Amino acid sequence: MTPRGTLFAVGLGPGDPRLVTVRAAEILRSAAVVAYPVDTAGDPGRAYQIARPYLGQDVTELPLVMPMTSDRSALEAAWDSAVAAISAEAEMGRDVVYLCLGDTLLYGSFGYLLARYRGPVEVVPGVISPVAAASALREPLVEGREPLVVVPDGGDLELLCGALDLGGTVVIMKPSRLSTDAVALIEASGALPRVRVCRDVTLDGEQIFAPGSGADLVSLPYFSIVTILAPGREGS
Ligand SMILES: C[S@@+](CC[C@H](N)C(=O)[O-])C[C@H]1O[C@@H](n2cnc3c(N)ncnc32)[C@H](O)[C@@H]1O
The missing domain is CATH 3.30.950.10 (Tetrapyrrole methylase, C-terminal domain)
Incomplete structure:
Protein backbone atom coordinates (compact mmCIF):
# COMPACT_ATOMS: atom_id res chain seq x y z
CA MET A 1 0.00 0.00 0.00
CA THR A 2 1.28 3.52 -0.77
CA PRO A 3 1.63 5.63 2.38
CA ARG A 4 -1.00 8.37 2.63
CA GLY A 5 0.69 10.37 5.37
CA THR A 6 3.78 12.49 4.77
CA LEU A 7 7.19 11.65 6.13
CA PHE A 8 8.86 14.83 7.41
CA ALA A 9 12.61 14.50 7.94
CA VAL A 10 13.72 17.40 10.09
CA GLY A 11 17.27 18.53 10.72
CA LEU A 12 17.48 19.83 14.28
CA GLY A 13 20.88 21.47 14.39
CA PRO A 14 23.92 20.62 16.53
CA GLY A 15 22.39 20.56 20.01
CA ASP A 16 21.05 23.86 21.33
CA PRO A 17 17.26 23.67 20.80
CA ARG A 18 17.25 27.41 19.98
CA LEU A 19 19.06 26.55 16.73
CA VAL A 20 16.08 24.55 15.46
CA THR A 21 14.67 26.30 12.37
CA VAL A 22 11.24 27.91 12.36
CA ARG A 23 9.99 25.27 9.87
CA ALA A 24 11.32 22.39 11.98
CA ALA A 25 9.76 23.85 15.15
CA GLU A 26 6.41 24.18 13.37
CA ILE A 27 6.52 20.54 12.27
CA LEU A 28 7.59 19.30 15.72
CA ARG A 29 4.84 21.22 17.52
CA SER A 30 2.12 19.69 15.37
CA ALA A 31 3.66 16.19 15.20
CA ALA A 32 1.38 13.23 15.90
CA VAL A 33 4.10 10.59 15.45
CA VAL A 34 7.84 11.12 15.92
CA ALA A 35 10.36 8.52 14.80
CA TYR A 36 13.95 8.66 15.95
CA PRO A 37 17.01 6.44 16.12
CA VAL A 38 17.84 4.60 19.35
CA ASP A 39 20.84 2.41 20.07
CA THR A 40 20.55 -1.26 20.91
CA ALA A 41 20.11 -0.34 24.59
CA GLY A 42 17.08 1.76 23.59
CA ASP A 43 18.72 5.11 24.35
CA PRO A 44 17.61 7.91 22.05
CA GLY A 45 20.33 10.03 20.52
CA ARG A 46 20.78 13.76 20.63
CA ALA A 47 18.17 14.50 17.98
CA TYR A 48 15.46 13.37 20.40
CA GLN A 49 16.86 15.52 23.23
CA ILE A 50 16.81 18.58 20.95
CA ALA A 51 13.26 17.91 19.76
CA ARG A 52 11.74 17.06 23.17
CA PRO A 53 10.91 20.66 24.26
CA TYR A 54 8.92 21.17 21.06
CA LEU A 55 6.82 17.99 21.21
CA GLY A 56 3.25 17.80 22.50
CA GLN A 57 2.19 15.57 25.43
CA ASP A 58 0.18 13.20 23.23
CA VAL A 59 2.78 12.53 20.58
CA THR A 60 3.25 8.88 19.63
CA GLU A 61 6.90 7.90 19.80
CA LEU A 62 8.39 5.46 17.34
CA PRO A 63 11.90 4.52 18.47
CA LEU A 64 13.86 2.84 15.68
CA VAL A 65 16.86 0.72 16.57
CA MET A 66 19.95 1.76 14.57
CA PRO A 67 22.92 -0.28 15.74
CA MET A 68 26.33 1.41 15.81
CA THR A 69 28.03 -1.22 13.71
CA SER A 70 29.89 -1.54 10.45
CA ASP A 71 28.11 -4.85 9.73
CA ARG A 72 26.35 -3.91 6.48
CA SER A 73 23.72 -6.65 6.68
CA ALA A 74 22.78 -5.66 10.25
CA LEU A 75 22.49 -2.04 9.13
CA GLU A 76 20.38 -2.90 6.09
CA ALA A 77 18.05 -4.97 8.26
CA ALA A 78 17.72 -2.00 10.65
CA TRP A 79 16.99 0.45 7.81
CA ASP A 80 14.43 -1.94 6.28
CA SER A 81 12.59 -2.39 9.55
CA ALA A 82 12.71 1.36 10.26
CA VAL A 83 11.11 2.05 6.88
CA ALA A 84 8.50 -0.66 7.50
CA ALA A 85 7.57 0.90 10.86
CA ILE A 86 7.32 4.41 9.39
CA SER A 87 5.35 3.14 6.38
CA ALA A 88 2.86 1.35 8.66
CA GLU A 89 2.03 4.67 10.36
CA ALA A 90 1.87 6.58 7.07
CA GLU A 91 -0.38 3.93 5.51
CA MET A 92 -2.89 4.70 8.28
CA GLY A 93 -2.85 8.31 7.05
CA ARG A 94 -0.62 9.66 9.81
CA ASP A 95 2.24 12.04 9.18
CA VAL A 96 5.54 10.88 10.66
CA VAL A 97 8.35 13.20 11.74
CA TYR A 98 11.83 11.65 11.61
CA LEU A 99 14.32 13.43 13.89
CA CYS A 100 17.82 14.09 12.60
CA LEU A 101 20.82 15.64 14.32
CA GLY A 102 22.29 18.58 12.43
CA ASP A 103 21.17 18.28 8.84
CA THR A 104 19.07 15.37 7.58
CA LEU A 105 21.41 14.40 4.78
CA LEU A 106 24.92 14.98 6.14
CA TYR A 107 26.33 11.70 7.51
CA GLY A 108 22.97 10.75 8.97
CA SER A 109 20.78 7.66 8.91
CA PHE A 110 18.01 9.37 6.97
CA GLY A 111 19.64 9.02 3.55
CA TYR A 112 19.40 5.23 3.87
CA LEU A 113 15.73 5.44 4.81
CA LEU A 114 14.97 7.91 2.01
CA ALA A 115 16.41 5.48 -0.55
CA ARG A 116 13.97 2.81 0.65
CA TYR A 117 10.86 4.84 1.42
CA ARG A 118 7.96 5.05 -1.01
CA GLY A 119 5.60 7.91 -0.29
CA PRO A 120 5.48 11.69 0.09
CA VAL A 121 8.47 13.18 1.89
CA GLU A 122 9.40 16.69 3.02
CA VAL A 123 13.02 17.23 3.99
CA VAL A 124 13.84 20.17 6.26
CA PRO A 125 17.51 21.16 6.40
CA GLY A 126 19.25 21.88 9.69
CA VAL A 127 22.31 23.75 10.96
CA ILE A 128 25.27 21.43 10.45
C1 LIG B 1 26.51 10.89 12.42
S1 LIG B 1 27.28 12.46 12.26
C2 LIG B 1 25.85 13.47 12.16
C3 LIG B 1 26.16 14.82 11.57
C4 LIG B 1 24.93 15.69 11.49
N1 LIG B 1 23.97 15.16 10.55
C5 LIG B 1 25.26 17.14 11.10
O1 LIG B 1 24.68 17.64 10.14
O2 LIG B 1 26.06 17.79 11.77
C6 LIG B 1 27.82 12.71 13.92
C7 LIG B 1 29.04 13.60 13.96
O3 LIG B 1 28.64 14.96 13.84
C8 LIG B 1 29.50 15.77 14.62
N2 LIG B 1 28.68 16.51 15.59
C9 LIG B 1 27.35 16.58 15.60
N3 LIG B 1 26.92 17.41 16.58
C10 LIG B 1 28.03 17.89 17.18
C11 LIG B 1 28.27 18.81 18.24
N4 LIG B 1 27.25 19.43 18.88
N5 LIG B 1 29.54 19.07 18.61
C12 LIG B 1 30.58 18.48 17.95
N6 LIG B 1 30.41 17.61 16.94
C13 LIG B 1 29.17 17.32 16.55
C14 LIG B 1 30.54 14.86 15.28
O4 LIG B 1 31.67 14.82 14.45
C15 LIG B 1 29.80 13.54 15.27
O5 LIG B 1 30.71 12.46 15.33
Missing part, protein backbone atom coordinates in the same frame (compact mmCIF):
# COMPACT_ATOMS: atom_id res chain seq x y z
CA SER A 129 27.94 20.83 13.08
CA PRO A 130 30.91 22.03 10.93
CA VAL A 131 29.35 25.50 10.63
CA ALA A 132 28.33 25.47 14.28
CA ALA A 133 32.00 24.71 15.08
CA ALA A 134 33.17 27.60 12.88
CA SER A 135 30.78 29.92 14.73
CA ALA A 136 32.12 28.68 18.08
CA LEU A 137 35.64 29.31 16.81
CA ARG A 138 34.64 32.70 15.40
CA GLU A 139 36.60 31.75 12.30
CA PRO A 140 35.56 31.82 8.65
CA LEU A 141 35.29 28.23 7.53
CA VAL A 142 36.51 29.20 4.06
CA GLU A 143 37.11 32.48 2.30
CA GLY A 144 37.63 33.62 -1.28
CA ARG A 145 38.58 30.64 -3.45
CA GLU A 146 39.55 28.28 -0.63
CA PRO A 147 37.97 24.84 -1.00
CA LEU A 148 36.16 23.20 1.91
CA VAL A 149 36.64 19.45 2.27
CA VAL A 150 34.70 17.38 4.78
CA VAL A 151 36.08 13.92 5.49
CA PRO A 152 34.77 11.15 7.71
CA ASP A 153 36.61 9.77 10.75
CA GLY A 154 40.21 10.57 9.73
CA GLY A 155 41.08 6.91 9.30
CA ASP A 156 41.76 6.98 5.56
CA LEU A 157 45.26 8.45 5.23
CA GLU A 158 45.11 8.77 1.44
CA LEU A 159 41.85 10.69 1.66
CA LEU A 160 43.19 12.93 4.42
CA CYS A 161 46.41 13.59 2.49
CA GLY A 162 44.46 14.48 -0.66
CA ALA A 163 42.17 16.77 1.35
CA LEU A 164 45.12 18.61 2.94
CA ASP A 165 46.80 18.96 -0.47
CA LEU A 166 43.86 20.99 -1.79
CA GLY A 167 45.01 23.97 0.26
CA GLY A 168 41.68 24.86 1.86
CA THR A 169 39.97 24.04 5.13
CA VAL A 170 39.55 20.38 6.06
CA VAL A 171 36.85 19.30 8.50
CA ILE A 172 37.01 15.85 10.04
CA MET A 173 33.64 14.66 11.31
CA LYS A 174 33.21 11.58 13.53
CA PRO A 175 36.99 11.78 14.20
CA SER A 176 37.09 8.48 16.09
CA ARG A 177 39.64 6.89 13.73
CA LEU A 178 42.27 9.61 13.93
CA SER A 179 45.28 7.41 14.56
CA THR A 180 48.86 8.29 15.41
CA ASP A 181 49.62 7.79 11.69
CA ALA A 182 46.96 10.31 10.70
CA VAL A 183 48.23 12.76 13.28
CA ALA A 184 51.80 12.27 12.00
CA LEU A 185 50.51 13.10 8.52
CA ILE A 186 48.89 16.31 9.78
CA GLU A 187 52.09 17.27 11.61
CA ALA A 188 54.28 16.48 8.59
CA SER A 189 52.08 18.64 6.35
CA GLY A 190 52.66 21.58 8.71
CA ALA A 191 48.96 21.85 9.50
CA LEU A 192 49.08 21.21 13.26
CA PRO A 193 49.12 24.95 14.20
CA ARG A 194 45.91 25.34 12.20
CA VAL A 195 44.02 22.52 13.90
CA ARG A 196 41.08 23.32 16.18
CA VAL A 197 38.93 20.83 18.06
CA CYS A 198 35.34 21.62 19.05
CA ARG A 199 33.44 19.28 21.36
CA ASP A 200 29.73 19.35 22.18
CA VAL A 201 29.29 22.54 20.21
CA THR A 202 26.36 24.76 21.30
CA LEU A 203 25.75 22.63 24.40
CA ASP A 204 26.57 23.39 28.04
CA GLY A 205 29.72 21.28 27.97
CA GLU A 206 31.10 22.93 24.82
CA GLN A 207 34.90 22.79 24.65
CA ILE A 208 37.23 24.33 22.11
CA PHE A 209 40.95 23.82 21.95
CA ALA A 210 43.96 24.07 19.71
CA PRO A 211 45.93 20.87 20.27
CA GLY A 212 49.26 21.41 22.01
CA SER A 213 50.53 18.25 20.38
CA GLY A 214 49.27 15.62 17.97
CA ALA A 215 48.51 13.35 20.93
CA ASP A 216 45.51 15.55 21.78
CA LEU A 217 43.87 14.44 18.54
CA VAL A 218 43.84 10.71 19.25
CA SER A 219 40.80 9.15 20.97
CA LEU A 220 38.55 12.20 20.71
CA PRO A 221 34.98 11.74 21.96
CA TYR A 222 32.33 11.05 19.33
CA PHE A 223 30.79 14.53 19.44
CA SER A 224 33.92 16.29 18.28
CA ILE A 225 34.70 18.20 15.10
CA VAL A 226 38.28 18.69 13.97
CA THR A 227 38.71 21.79 11.82
CA ILE A 228 42.02 22.22 10.02
CA LEU A 229 41.92 25.85 8.94
CA ALA A 230 43.21 26.83 5.51
CA PRO A 231 46.93 27.59 5.17
CA GLY A 232 47.76 31.13 6.28
CA ARG A 233 45.47 31.08 9.31
CA GLU A 234 48.02 29.68 11.78
CA GLY A 235 47.83 32.62 14.13
CA SER A 236 44.08 33.08 14.33
Whole structure:
Protein backbone atom coordinates (compact mmCIF):
# COMPACT_ATOMS: atom_id res chain seq x y z
CA MET A 1 0.00 0.00 0.00
CA THR A 2 1.28 3.52 -0.77
CA PRO A 3 1.63 5.63 2.38
CA ARG A 4 -1.00 8.37 2.63
CA GLY A 5 0.69 10.37 5.37
CA THR A 6 3.78 12.49 4.77
CA LEU A 7 7.19 11.65 6.13
CA PHE A 8 8.86 14.83 7.41
CA ALA A 9 12.61 14.50 7.94
CA VAL A 10 13.72 17.40 10.09
CA GLY A 11 17.27 18.53 10.72
CA LEU A 12 17.48 19.83 14.28
CA GLY A 13 20.88 21.47 14.39
CA PRO A 14 23.92 20.62 16.53
CA GLY A 15 22.39 20.56 20.01
CA ASP A 16 21.05 23.86 21.33
CA PRO A 17 17.26 23.67 20.80
CA ARG A 18 17.25 27.41 19.98
CA LEU A 19 19.06 26.55 16.73
CA VAL A 20 16.08 24.55 15.46
CA THR A 21 14.67 26.30 12.37
CA VAL A 22 11.24 27.91 12.36
CA ARG A 23 9.99 25.27 9.87
CA ALA A 24 11.32 22.39 11.98
CA ALA A 25 9.76 23.85 15.15
CA GLU A 26 6.41 24.18 13.37
CA ILE A 27 6.52 20.54 12.27
CA LEU A 28 7.59 19.30 15.72
CA ARG A 29 4.84 21.22 17.52
CA SER A 30 2.12 19.69 15.37
CA ALA A 31 3.66 16.19 15.20
CA ALA A 32 1.38 13.23 15.90
CA VAL A 33 4.10 10.59 15.45
CA VAL A 34 7.84 11.12 15.92
CA ALA A 35 10.36 8.52 14.80
CA TYR A 36 13.95 8.66 15.95
CA PRO A 37 17.01 6.44 16.12
CA VAL A 38 17.84 4.60 19.35
CA ASP A 39 20.84 2.41 20.07
CA THR A 40 20.55 -1.26 20.91
CA ALA A 41 20.11 -0.34 24.59
CA GLY A 42 17.08 1.76 23.59
CA ASP A 43 18.72 5.11 24.35
CA PRO A 44 17.61 7.91 22.05
CA GLY A 45 20.33 10.03 20.52
CA ARG A 46 20.78 13.76 20.63
CA ALA A 47 18.17 14.50 17.98
CA TYR A 48 15.46 13.37 20.40
CA GLN A 49 16.86 15.52 23.23
CA ILE A 50 16.81 18.58 20.95
CA ALA A 51 13.26 17.91 19.76
CA ARG A 52 11.74 17.06 23.17
CA PRO A 53 10.91 20.66 24.26
CA TYR A 54 8.92 21.17 21.06
CA LEU A 55 6.82 17.99 21.21
CA GLY A 56 3.25 17.80 22.50
CA GLN A 57 2.19 15.57 25.43
CA ASP A 58 0.18 13.20 23.23
CA VAL A 59 2.78 12.53 20.58
CA THR A 60 3.25 8.88 19.63
CA GLU A 61 6.90 7.90 19.80
CA LEU A 62 8.39 5.46 17.34
CA PRO A 63 11.90 4.52 18.47
CA LEU A 64 13.86 2.84 15.68
CA VAL A 65 16.86 0.72 16.57
CA MET A 66 19.95 1.76 14.57
CA PRO A 67 22.92 -0.28 15.74
CA MET A 68 26.33 1.41 15.81
CA THR A 69 28.03 -1.22 13.71
CA SER A 70 29.89 -1.54 10.45
CA ASP A 71 28.11 -4.85 9.73
CA ARG A 72 26.35 -3.91 6.48
CA SER A 73 23.72 -6.65 6.68
CA ALA A 74 22.78 -5.66 10.25
CA LEU A 75 22.49 -2.04 9.13
CA GLU A 76 20.38 -2.90 6.09
CA ALA A 77 18.05 -4.97 8.26
CA ALA A 78 17.72 -2.00 10.65
CA TRP A 79 16.99 0.45 7.81
CA ASP A 80 14.43 -1.94 6.28
CA SER A 81 12.59 -2.39 9.55
CA ALA A 82 12.71 1.36 10.26
CA VAL A 83 11.11 2.05 6.88
CA ALA A 84 8.50 -0.66 7.50
CA ALA A 85 7.57 0.90 10.86
CA ILE A 86 7.32 4.41 9.39
CA SER A 87 5.35 3.14 6.38
CA ALA A 88 2.86 1.35 8.66
CA GLU A 89 2.03 4.67 10.36
CA ALA A 90 1.87 6.58 7.07
CA GLU A 91 -0.38 3.93 5.51
CA MET A 92 -2.89 4.70 8.28
CA GLY A 93 -2.85 8.31 7.05
CA ARG A 94 -0.62 9.66 9.81
CA ASP A 95 2.24 12.04 9.18
CA VAL A 96 5.54 10.88 10.66
CA VAL A 97 8.35 13.20 11.74
CA TYR A 98 11.83 11.65 11.61
CA LEU A 99 14.32 13.43 13.89
CA CYS A 100 17.82 14.09 12.60
CA LEU A 101 20.82 15.64 14.32
CA GLY A 102 22.29 18.58 12.43
CA ASP A 103 21.17 18.28 8.84
CA THR A 104 19.07 15.37 7.58
CA LEU A 105 21.41 14.40 4.78
CA LEU A 106 24.92 14.98 6.14
CA TYR A 107 26.33 11.70 7.51
CA GLY A 108 22.97 10.75 8.97
CA SER A 109 20.78 7.66 8.91
CA PHE A 110 18.01 9.37 6.97
CA GLY A 111 19.64 9.02 3.55
CA TYR A 112 19.40 5.23 3.87
CA LEU A 113 15.73 5.44 4.81
CA LEU A 114 14.97 7.91 2.01
CA ALA A 115 16.41 5.48 -0.55
CA ARG A 116 13.97 2.81 0.65
CA TYR A 117 10.86 4.84 1.42
CA ARG A 118 7.96 5.05 -1.01
CA GLY A 119 5.60 7.91 -0.29
CA PRO A 120 5.48 11.69 0.09
CA VAL A 121 8.47 13.18 1.89
CA GLU A 122 9.40 16.69 3.02
CA VAL A 123 13.02 17.23 3.99
CA VAL A 124 13.84 20.17 6.26
CA PRO A 125 17.51 21.16 6.40
CA GLY A 126 19.25 21.88 9.69
CA VAL A 127 22.31 23.75 10.96
CA ILE A 128 25.27 21.43 10.45
CA SER A 129 27.94 20.83 13.08
CA PRO A 130 30.91 22.03 10.93
CA VAL A 131 29.35 25.50 10.63
CA ALA A 132 28.33 25.47 14.28
CA ALA A 133 32.00 24.71 15.08
CA ALA A 134 33.17 27.60 12.88
CA SER A 135 30.78 29.92 14.73
CA ALA A 136 32.12 28.68 18.08
CA LEU A 137 35.64 29.31 16.81
CA ARG A 138 34.64 32.70 15.40
CA GLU A 139 36.60 31.75 12.30
CA PRO A 140 35.56 31.82 8.65
CA LEU A 141 35.29 28.23 7.53
CA VAL A 142 36.51 29.20 4.06
CA GLU A 143 37.11 32.48 2.30
CA GLY A 144 37.63 33.62 -1.28
CA ARG A 145 38.58 30.64 -3.45
CA GLU A 146 39.55 28.28 -0.63
CA PRO A 147 37.97 24.84 -1.00
CA LEU A 148 36.16 23.20 1.91
CA VAL A 149 36.64 19.45 2.27
CA VAL A 150 34.70 17.38 4.78
CA VAL A 151 36.08 13.92 5.49
CA PRO A 152 34.77 11.15 7.71
CA ASP A 153 36.61 9.77 10.75
CA GLY A 154 40.21 10.57 9.73
CA GLY A 155 41.08 6.91 9.30
CA ASP A 156 41.76 6.98 5.56
CA LEU A 157 45.26 8.45 5.23
CA GLU A 158 45.11 8.77 1.44
CA LEU A 159 41.85 10.69 1.66
CA LEU A 160 43.19 12.93 4.42
CA CYS A 161 46.41 13.59 2.49
CA GLY A 162 44.46 14.48 -0.66
CA ALA A 163 42.17 16.77 1.35
CA LEU A 164 45.12 18.61 2.94
CA ASP A 165 46.80 18.96 -0.47
CA LEU A 166 43.86 20.99 -1.79
CA GLY A 167 45.01 23.97 0.26
CA GLY A 168 41.68 24.86 1.86
CA THR A 169 39.97 24.04 5.13
CA VAL A 170 39.55 20.38 6.06
CA VAL A 171 36.85 19.30 8.50
CA ILE A 172 37.01 15.85 10.04
CA MET A 173 33.64 14.66 11.31
CA LYS A 174 33.21 11.58 13.53
CA PRO A 175 36.99 11.78 14.20
CA SER A 176 37.09 8.48 16.09
CA ARG A 177 39.64 6.89 13.73
CA LEU A 178 42.27 9.61 13.93
CA SER A 179 45.28 7.41 14.56
CA THR A 180 48.86 8.29 15.41
CA ASP A 181 49.62 7.79 11.69
CA ALA A 182 46.96 10.31 10.70
CA VAL A 183 48.23 12.76 13.28
CA ALA A 184 51.80 12.27 12.00
CA LEU A 185 50.51 13.10 8.52
CA ILE A 186 48.89 16.31 9.78
CA GLU A 187 52.09 17.27 11.61
CA ALA A 188 54.28 16.48 8.59
CA SER A 189 52.08 18.64 6.35
CA GLY A 190 52.66 21.58 8.71
CA ALA A 191 48.96 21.85 9.50
CA LEU A 192 49.08 21.21 13.26
CA PRO A 193 49.12 24.95 14.20
CA ARG A 194 45.91 25.34 12.20
CA VAL A 195 44.02 22.52 13.90
CA ARG A 196 41.08 23.32 16.18
CA VAL A 197 38.93 20.83 18.06
CA CYS A 198 35.34 21.62 19.05
CA ARG A 199 33.44 19.28 21.36
CA ASP A 200 29.73 19.35 22.18
CA VAL A 201 29.29 22.54 20.21
CA THR A 202 26.36 24.76 21.30
CA LEU A 203 25.75 22.63 24.40
CA ASP A 204 26.57 23.39 28.04
CA GLY A 205 29.72 21.28 27.97
CA GLU A 206 31.10 22.93 24.82
CA GLN A 207 34.90 22.79 24.65
CA ILE A 208 37.23 24.33 22.11
CA PHE A 209 40.95 23.82 21.95
CA ALA A 210 43.96 24.07 19.71
CA PRO A 211 45.93 20.87 20.27
CA GLY A 212 49.26 21.41 22.01
CA SER A 213 50.53 18.25 20.38
CA GLY A 214 49.27 15.62 17.97
CA ALA A 215 48.51 13.35 20.93
CA ASP A 216 45.51 15.55 21.78
CA LEU A 217 43.87 14.44 18.54
CA VAL A 218 43.84 10.71 19.25
CA SER A 219 40.80 9.15 20.97
CA LEU A 220 38.55 12.20 20.71
CA PRO A 221 34.98 11.74 21.96
CA TYR A 222 32.33 11.05 19.33
CA PHE A 223 30.79 14.53 19.44
CA SER A 224 33.92 16.29 18.28
CA ILE A 225 34.70 18.20 15.10
CA VAL A 226 38.28 18.69 13.97
CA THR A 227 38.71 21.79 11.82
CA ILE A 228 42.02 22.22 10.02
CA LEU A 229 41.92 25.85 8.94
CA ALA A 230 43.21 26.83 5.51
CA PRO A 231 46.93 27.59 5.17
CA GLY A 232 47.76 31.13 6.28
CA ARG A 233 45.47 31.08 9.31
CA GLU A 234 48.02 29.68 11.78
CA GLY A 235 47.83 32.62 14.13
CA SER A 236 44.08 33.08 14.33
C1 LIG B 1 26.51 10.89 12.42
S1 LIG B 1 27.28 12.46 12.26
C2 LIG B 1 25.85 13.47 12.16
C3 LIG B 1 26.16 14.82 11.57
C4 LIG B 1 24.93 15.69 11.49
N1 LIG B 1 23.97 15.16 10.55
C5 LIG B 1 25.26 17.14 11.10
O1 LIG B 1 24.68 17.64 10.14
O2 LIG B 1 26.06 17.79 11.77
C6 LIG B 1 27.82 12.71 13.92
C7 LIG B 1 29.04 13.60 13.96
O3 LIG B 1 28.64 14.96 13.84
C8 LIG B 1 29.50 15.77 14.62
N2 LIG B 1 28.68 16.51 15.59
C9 LIG B 1 27.35 16.58 15.60
N3 LIG B 1 26.92 17.41 16.58
C10 LIG B 1 28.03 17.89 17.18
C11 LIG B 1 28.27 18.81 18.24
N4 LIG B 1 27.25 19.43 18.88
N5 LIG B 1 29.54 19.07 18.61
C12 LIG B 1 30.58 18.48 17.95
N6 LIG B 1 30.41 17.61 16.94
C13 LIG B 1 29.17 17.32 16.55
C14 LIG B 1 30.54 14.86 15.28
O4 LIG B 1 31.67 14.82 14.45
C15 LIG B 1 29.80 13.54 15.27
O5 LIG B 1 30.71 12.46 15.33
